[in-house]
Amino acid sequence: MHLFVNYNSYKEPLLNSGLMTHELLKEKISTITNQKKIEVKIAGYSAQHREIYQLSVGRGPIPVMLWSQMHGDEPTGTRAFFDLFNFLQADDEHNDFRQLIFNHCTLHFIPMLNPDGAELNERRNAQGIDINRDFLQQQSPEAQLLTRLHQQIQPAFGFNMHDQEALWSVAGTKQPASISLLAPPADDLALVSPSRLKAMQLVAGINGILSSIIPGYVGKWSETFEPHAFGDNFQRLGTSTLLIEAGGYPGDAERQFVRELNFKILLYALEQITTAGYQHHSITAYHQIPQNVKELFHLLIKNVILPTPAGIIRVDIGLNHSHSFDAVPLQHQALYAIQDIGDLSTYNAYQTIDVQGYEFAHALSLGSLANFTVIDALNNTYSFQNGQLFFIRKT
Incomplete structure (x- = not known):
């Protein structure tokens, strides 16, 4: 179904370039509060007391949690979220697809987990903490919030949206890694736990779709276990977690094409989750995704x-x-x-x-x-x- 969606019909035009600031986020969220389909609430506050929002939609039995911009200078996932919000709120020929999602899933979005870093276009938060390396110490209010939301939602699937440096490339091609994927390991041995198996199958399916759109431009992050990171620990706790990294693409300095890819990835993934279609993909296909390198x-x-x-x-x-x-x-x-x-x-x-x-x-x-x-x-x-x-x- 996602292949028939016209992205330009849902692309949020006010997010085309420049910084993705907290004020801009608040402006866009204020328009969503006038809609009935998406519930908006303040989930917590950053170190400098900026609002961190949670947007929820759907009534299905499968909880899905999606978060973006835990690194303040990585806005592509946030922008794609707002494109997806436009799609989820629309009333058009894709209503059956929307109802499929709403009936099977309850989606919880946390856009811009690091608004203080976003305000300065910096990776770390106002305390100088890399939030994605703060799972163990929990010193930052943002890490504490994400952990609390995970405990409350108990998501079956998690989507960790990031941007990677444009200099990452795909091994064997010397082409930019425009999208890099990973089902993070849950331990040093990178064992295939039940939750990670689902994530690996879903990543394999996503790679298959992307390979038909951008062949040779999809890479895979290293499977080295990072005990301080959220994705690895959520995987360990039983959430089928996916890392999605938006990278460079020729002629796409503002990452608008890669943003569109993020939108399509998320729609495809939600379709696969609602239909359990990911179960038809093998982990062999996952392991065949070429590695990220710098060439x-x-x-x-x-x-x-x-x-x-x-x-x-x-x-x-x-x-x-x-x-x-x-x-x-x-x-x-x-x-x-x-x-x-x-x-x-x-x-x-x-x-x-x-x-x-x-x-x-x-x-x-x-x-x-x-x-x-x-x-x-x-x-x-x-x-x-x-x-x-x-x-x-x-x-």
Whole structure:
């Protein structure tokens, strides 16, 4: 059913770019409170006393808990939630599908678990705590709240929505890992418990759908057990938990396409849960998902002639943005830093410039902002000034 849903009919237009702030979240939630299908309440407060909301819908026997932005600078899942809210509140040709969900599931969303971090576009909360590493100590009010909600809801399924750095790639393809998936392990041995089996089957099904949309762009996170993390511990406590990481995709700096993928993943997963269709997928298919690796740069300059104290060498230069993608609207200009110099022929990049033997007049320093000019084979000029890239096309 989800394949026939027109995403653009439900996409929330006010969340297309820029920071996903707490004020914007509150503005959007205020429009939902006027609807009857979704129940909205304040579940608790952040360290700086910002509201953390719980939105619930459905009346079915299968409790599902979905949370996003426990890292404040990872807003893609939050945006996809609001697209999904638009779908769940609509009255159109998909009403039968909605009723299927509502009759079988009770959905509990916690968008923006870390509003203080979101306000500053930072990973950690106002205390400097990584909430997703605070399951054991429970020092942050946000971790305490998520734990309490889990105890109250006792979810059969859990969806942990994150963003990953755009430089993660898919092993064997050198393509960005636009979506990375994981059924987190519940112990050091990564045993297949009953709850994890369901999560692995559901992930296998999601990968099958994504592979038809973005073949070669789906990866799997490491199965190393993280005893401080919520996903691993919820899995241990019997909730079939899925980690969904939104990554980079060519030409999608604002992650709007990846946001759409999140929307489709969630609709597919809810369909699979309501019909128990996930049981038809094998864990063999889960284990066949290629791993996340790092074989990408934001920009790769190839075939540079570089002077060194010991003589002239031919090298490639790998450069990365010094700011995450969500900081770009604030900076209005990505800043490039030199990440690596040498034989980078086994790497890929979002943009590649082949200068075919262009000679540098000076040495380069790893880790520094780019300050140099290169000319490619077509006489196009690329000038870096304090990390900013200026492009001059030959006329």
